[in-house]
Amino acid sequence: MKKTLTCLGLSILSFSIANAQTTVPKTYETALTHPVTLPAIFPTPVSIKLGNTLIPLTKSVVLIEAKGTDPEIAALIRSILKSSGVENIVTAQQLPNVLNGLYFVIGNGDASILRSALSRNSAQADSHAEGYTIASTATGTGALITLAGKDADGLFHAAQTFRQLIKNSAIPEIVIQDHPAMPVRGTIEGFYGAPWSMEARKKHLNFLGTVKANTYVYSPKDDPYARDRWREAYPKAVLTDLGKLVSVAHTNHINFVYAISPGPSLCFSDTADLHAIERKFDALRSIGVHNFYVALDDIEYTKWNCEIDKTNLGAPSAEAAGAAQSKFLNAVQASLNAHDPEAKPLIMVPTEYYDAKESLYKAALRKNLDPKIVVQWTGTDVVPPAIAISDAKAATKAFGRKTLLWDNYPVNDYAQTTGRLLLAPYARREAGLSDELTGILSNPMNQEAPSRVAVTGVAAFSWNDKAYDAERTLLYAARALTGGDEQATAALLIFFDTQHMAPTFGSQPWQPQAPRLKMLLDGVRDAIAVGDDATRHRAITQLNQQAAEFAGAPDIIRSGVIDTAFAREARPWLDAMQLWGRALQLTAAGLEAANNKSAAAGSYFANAKLLAAQAAAIRTLPGVTRTEGPIKIADGVLDEFVNDAPTLINFGK
Structure with a gap:
């Protein structure tokens, strides 16, 4: 009940961050000593089997393209390798009997080289339309990674999964078989x-x-x-x-x-x-x-x-x-x-x-x-x-x-x-x-x-x-918008919470508004109502910290999202959120003053309401949506708390 807003943003991050390797093992034998963690892949694959070896991405790799491989997808996979630190991609036609380096076999269809590679990976090709298999196997002196698509679409989807797998310049020994549930x-x-x-x-x-x-x-x-x-x-x-x-x-x-x-x-x-x-x-x-x-x-x-x-x-x-x-x-x-x-x-x-x-x-x-x-x-x-x-x-x-x-x-x-x-x-x-x-x-x-x-x-x-999993996918969406930057991702999650609503044509929304912020503010109300002096002081101090991060989130988002279109299209909401954050900061200061029986509380609360009024006056960008009007930020939660705060502690006004 008394988490900070940072905790709200970052607590969601912790459960799905893969165990990033700070050093890449020099051989696949030493890789056996490193922990291997199940990667977070979105959308969730149909089947993932994790091995016990971590395969480091080397500066030089051998790439074998099966006959009939879509050249655009092959170029995409090459670009993913290059962006992940590979400097030299050597092409070959066949796999050697003994692997003496890192080999990639890619392709779509039923080419013999794909069947051979999957067999050496102890894997089978996915047989569904748009399906794919990614399989990786390590030996003492080399490793084999296979990306096999049922068709060109499947190989393209395999490349998207591969992009997520390779983020830490290492790939676990793994077999992924995957295909879409809906056509x-x-x-x-x-x-x-x-x-x-x-x-x-x-x-x-x-x-x-x-x-x-x-x-x-x-x-x-x-x-x-x-x-x-x-x-x-x-x-x-x-x-x-x-x-x-x-x-x-x-x-x-x-x-x-x-x-x-x-x-x-x-x-x-x-x-x-x-x-x-x-x-x-x-x-x-x-x-x-x-x-x-x-x-x-x-x-x-x-x-x-x-x-x-x-x-x-x-x-x-x-x-x-x-x-x-x-x-x-x-x-x-x-x-x-x-x-x-x-x-x-x-x-x-x-x-x-x-x-x-x-x-x-x-x-x-x-x-x-x-x-x-x-x-x-x-x-x-x-x-x-x-x-x-x-x-x-x-x-x-x-x-x-x-x-x-x-x-x-x-x-x-x-x-x-x-x-x-x-x-x-x-x-x-x-x-x-x-x-x-x-x-x-x-x-x-x-x-x-x-x-x-x-x-x-x-x-x-x-x-x-x-x-x-709705919440894990929301986290992935935030990470994708920020390129994985944790601070910007946490700021986005705070922002998402202020727009956590999907109203129907009726009067009752089917998504609760600002559920995490509401839990926090309800906790402050509860601490003030039933807590002792220490509990009230601690809750108000934490609220002040949370309000500062709420107010600072828009600037982090503006500088942290990869595509500037997000900040541009969300500009009035970010502007309003910043003002609401400052109003919440003043509200926290007012509660602290009231808790200390200071007459300054009234001034803090009055200024908070002025900022809240300014925030509520910000409107949607003209000509964008069919219906235009005032921007709403955690409405029914944040505005009510700012309005009610002066009544929570009697400060002798």
């Missing part, structure tokens, strides 16, 4: 308000690759050529920029999915509209897009958009809309089959996307929609507080197929999120959903860099939902 994992840029810039999207795609996601859906609601003016061709310059984005996605093994939202003006019976979509998709196919999506959300089905639909489809209704949408989407799928047989199935989001209740509309989709087409679903509500296996089963029954979850977390484009960044861990999604869903796509915030906190959780859950 589709990633994000859908589907929010209202200012779309991300092309630069932000590139950064996001690079980030998605590191967390083993595989899908990004381009669906910004405010792109006029995807919604309001969907029939019009993209200007050449915009199409060129999208092509560059597609290239970045390809490098990161992300399926770039283009979503069109024709619903507000679509005429189902007019073949000209089908041809307009085909022309749009043809243009996007020319820049490398092969996966497509038709969004029919946030529209009405109580009216038709054209006279020909009134004639052909009869009176508008939910049932008629379901049948008309199905027929049109089936035609789009047939067109995709004809133009690009290798393309993944069409994805659609229905007009009724927010529950699994039986309805005439869903029955029409279930009856008429091509079973190949993927249906997205947001859960039990537009912003669901929880999603259970039973909910997903109900959706499967309602739509006639397993659904792809569109999870509206951490999106902040609606009224209940005004003034908030949603930085709580991804939670209350039931382990085992991988058996009932085809995947999960997170709808992120208008602020790309802060969105990575929750999206890391979405990616980790959809990769291995049965081993997902």
Whole structure:
């Protein structure tokens, strides 16, 4: 109850820090004397078997690339080795009978050299799509490390795990077999308000690759050529920029999915509209897009958009809309089959996307929609507080197929999120959903860099939902943003706690606000109320220390995050947090003065309230989110404590 804020930030760090080696053993025999610890890998692999030897990374290594290895991934692995201290990479074709140094064998597929290397590692290849095996074995004079992907995607994922394994310039003797639980994992840029810039999207795609996601859906609601003016061709310059984005996605093994939202003006019976979509998709196919999506959300089905639909489809209704949408989407799928047989199935989001209740509309989709087409679903509500296996089963029954979850977390484009960044861990999604869903796509915030906190959780859950740990993944997300800097990571964890909320469309949030800060402040209240003089003094002294670190965290974050976009996009929250921290410092000083029966207490409390008012007046950046308003920092916790503090000790005012 009386931990400092530093303890709050750093206590989470301690349990998963691998035992860093201060010296690298010169031979693999001496490595046996060093402790070998289980590494923290995110997303959590399906299987890890730890040996008893630590393999040091040497200045010179031998690299064998199996035939057919993706050259871009080979280059990535080389860059990881170089950045970890390897100076000389010698290439070879075969493994010697006796290893006399550090050998790497990498590749994807079923090449004989991979089978041979895995056999010498006493390991087997993972047989699942996107799966991989990493195996390492040490001898007295050498070592063999194998990165084997079931396919190119699997080898790319192996490289991301290898990047985490090699951080301390040494690798434990280990066998990792891993593959994703869900086929589709990633994000859908589907929010209202200012779309991300092309630069932000590139950064996001690079980030998605590191967390083993595989899908990004381009669906910004405010792109006029995807919604309001969907029939019009993209200007050449915009199409060129999208092509560059597609290239970045390809490098990161992300399926770039283009979503069109024709619903507000679509005429189902007019073949000209089908041809307009085909022309749009043809243009996007020319820049490398092969996966497509038709969004029919946030529209009405109580009216038709054209006279020909009134004639052909009869009176508008939910049932008629379901049948008309199905027929049109089936035609789009047939067109995709004809133009690009290798393309993944069409994805659609229905007009009724927010529950699994039986309805005439869903029955029409279930009856008429091509079973190949993927249906997205947001859960039990537009912003669901929880999603259970039973909910997903109900959706499967309602739509006639397993659904792809569109999870509206951490999106902040609606009224209940005004003034908030949603930085709580991804939670209350039931382990085992991988058996009932085809995947999960997170709808992120208008602020790309802060969105990575929750999206890391979405990616980790959809990769291995049965081993997902929300708090440990939150810590990993903080470390990733700071490059592992412990001070900056601790500061970020303090900041995350002030935005630990994910409100629903209703009045009750499903994440408690500032739980760690609340525990601390409740402890101070309790010490003042029931403690003796020494206990009160100790609690107030610790509060003063904690407040100083709270106030100092924003500056540490600004200088400690790797991507400056995080600090830039979070600027008003960091500014407000700093003022609130200073208000908390003055509040602690006021409590100390009051405890000493000093009349100065009143001045401290008054100045604290002035700073709190200044903090509460800071507003969101104009033009970013659809709803704008005052910034909220640990609201309902910090503001109440600052307000109540003058009443906790009678100082004779």
